Amino acid sequence: MDATPFHAGEVAVQSRIGVAERMAEVGRRVVRDHMPEQHQRFYEQLPLMLAGSVDPAGRPWATVLVGPPGFVQAPDAWHLTFAATPIPGDPAAAGMTAGSPLGLLGIELHTRRRNRVNGELLAAGPEGLRLRVSQTVGNCPQYIQGREVQWMRDAADTRPRAVERLSQLDGDAAWLIAAADTLFVATHAGAAGADVSHRGGPAGFVMQEDERTLLVPDYSGNRMFMTLGNLQLDGRAGLLFIDFERGDLLTLTGRAEIVWDGPELAALGNAERAWRFHLEEGWWLRDALPLRWRFIDWAPQNG
Template sequence: MDLPIWPHAGLPFHTGELAAQERAGKRERLAAVANRVIRGEMPEQHRTFFAQLPFLLVGAVGADGLPWATVLAGKPGFAHTPDARHLRIDALPMPGDPAQSALARGARIGLLGIELHTRRRNRMNGIVVERDEAGLTVEVEQSFGNCPRYIQLRDLSFAEPATAAAAWQGDALDDQAAAWLRGADTLFIATSHTTSEAEGAHTGGVDVSHRGGKPGFIRVDDDGTLTFPDFNGNNYFNTIGNLLANPRAGLVVPDFADGSLLHVGGRAEVVWDGAELTSFAGAERLVRLHVERVVRRPGVLPLRWQLREYSPVLEDTGAWPAP
């Protein structure tokens, strides 16, 4: 059966993504395949994949202009597809989630479905066309797969959420947040851009993506900034391209052992070269985040994970030098 293709005129990339592809020497190769690998609807295998997931990563832009990444969870089947152009999500953000008001009708959002126990992941970006008391309906604008590199294998179990505790909020990292980040091996990053009239209405909006590394791959400096590597990936440059167009980002870092979430938002910059980059084996770029907001949400997910093994690809990456 033939897979769907990109149904619109032009490439499915905006000017920021194209600029990042050009700088990395990948633009010509991507132009030759983009209309076949990025689609305007979900292929059947993606529809089946989303329906078997117990959680989704979601990115959306809040009223403060910050993109926020968050997690929506439910029993498998809570995300399902009435047709190839729509994804229904029977879940909403809980109180204290910084993305709660961002997931409104008409909002552009990014979605990532990921299975940590198989390293499968697929992406979908679109528009919220309905929000009701039970959840969201998202109309597809972009649907595409991702490679399994840098994903740590984790086995999943279900649990009752911990007794609700108030979310902690601040405008800088406290000691607990800094320690959490220094020990992490996985983060998810939400970024966004504003589509120009010349680019048309189908080149994106918001994206949420996975980043993985050896524990300690997120460096927390004394000034409270975060720095982490951008390893070789699919070369679409969705995240990096968005940051070139709009240098704001939101991270969510799960505590896989107890279902807690740490959200960090701020202004980002891309480090393309220099001694700092070359000191980290395997990194092609670095992302530095100047923290503006922090939200810590204890025990909010009804999910727990146990580490099985780190990605074997990480053997070719280094460790952070001392700041």
């Protein structure tokens, strides 16, 4: 890319931090409009990819697409196909239609490898999905907890054993958030498209302020600020918490604002800033994943 790959929201955050000029140069080297060969092969051997979609009301949702290794294919550097459909009952499905933006994250927890790819859905139906790539970037392994994956049942069986709507974060939801060391966040910025990103930290790194509000620390990262940049332009976010031992998904959507400074940051360890999430709607998808993960070790940054 000859021009800057960053949109106005990302540049605004980079400028506030004082890194816009440097990131413009870095971005031209590492942000691409196509997938490198190694990214293509990486996606093709994964059993799961994270996805961020935007429903007809403009609300982002973070979710997963699941299948046996090979369910993702890269026929060339500009397209991805998925022999998978959204999880039944998943609100993210409403945004997975032809012509819609979709953000994707391929992540392998046991190797801590991850790459992002964003684009537009060319096709979506019972046979699966087809994406035209618009932006790709490799991500560093920071804050990823090591976990080994194993199959518990047939890969096609993503039917949740229960689907439950929730309007506040209490009971099981509060317990999962309090124990979480990983979450995924979906955002979007209009014409700039949709995105989904990983966030990790020590267990309990997300602070619950009340029954509808979460405070999420923002640690030092790659300085691209794709998530925060999207929030600058459209203050909506979708959060996904995975119960790695039970296969449950807790998916939330709501409003988010960046917390640049203030006393609340003191309680978040070495966070450089944070963002506050206000729940509007949430869903439990119980035992939706045919996969489980065994914890191996903590990310070195948590030490």
